[in-house]
Amino acid sequence: MKFYTVDKEINGKKYTAQFNGISAALKSVDETYIPGTNTTSIEKMAAYVLKNVIVEPGGLTPDDFDSADELNEVVRFGTEVMQGNFRPEADAGKAEGKSKA
Secondary structure, X not given: OOOEEEEEEEOOEEEEEEEOOHHHHHHHHHHOEOOOOOOEOXXXXXXXXXXXXXXXXXXXXXXXXXXXXXXXXHHXXXXXXXXXXXXXXXXXXXOOOXXXX
């Protein structure tokens, strides 16, 4: 499995998100559940993405953003990369994985 990074400019600021593998994406859901429920916490997911996926600028927290809309856009970008939805051009033509089921 190859890790990779993706850059995106949002509101004039450059953000770099890193794909860390599908296992890391699954772990993000497990770590962000609201205790005693089957619901993920938006606050926990935002913090997870900013800590584990957005690598530049590093050390961001939700309070570093001027608006919830800007935070949501960065988290949405990070979540897409975390789930493997942004692939480098060299990987774009590769066949989709097949289930063993």
